[in-house]
Amino acid sequence: MLIAGIDYSLCGPCICVFNGTLFSFKHCTFYYLTDIKKYTDIQVQNIFGERFLDYNTDMERYETIADWAMEILIGVEQIGLEGYSFNSTGRVFNIAENTGVLKYKIYQAGTPLTIFPPQEIKKYATGKGNSDKEVMYKSFLLETGFPVKDVIAPDKKAVCSPVSDIIDSYFICKKLYDTITYC
DSSP, X not given: OEEEEEEOOSSOOEEEEEESSSOOGGGEEEEEEESOGXXXXXXXXXXXXXXXXXXXXXXXXHHHHHHHHHHHTTTOSEEEEEOOOTTOOSSHHHHXXXXXXXXHHHHHHTOOEEEEOHHHHHHHHHSOTTOOHHHHHHHHHHHHOOOHHHHHOTTOSSOOTTHXXXXXXXXXXXXXXXXXXXX
């Protein structure tokens, strides 16, 4: 089974690709984009960080992020994507436009797409739909045994991007796996 979970955003998109039969961290590969230089070009175990591609306009930015994602998603049989957070503030229209470009490209590729509300992913990972990033990290660490924060952002006290994006994409992918296999 080749599936993917996507935590999609303007500043820190992350994709978890699972390739195997029984879901586990060791069968997942993670790809993320970042503007933060110290998090670029990271290749730790099964995690690959890249620097954002150059763009001049918002639409060019949306297209380059979506093209980056679609290149990773070649051959994937099904995709899980975190839905919109309806409590978001700020650049919500830009976030929607960005995600719309990706959804359209996934549609054009003919790959089945499942949208999961953010609260559903948090509840799935932690038992509570309003869990914060620290609680999500503790669940990830407990389940995988991999201290991703210590490896990627050891200088940070709080869980931040790209660590939180890796964690979210992992649980989105795992939720998709469980949804597919338990149907």
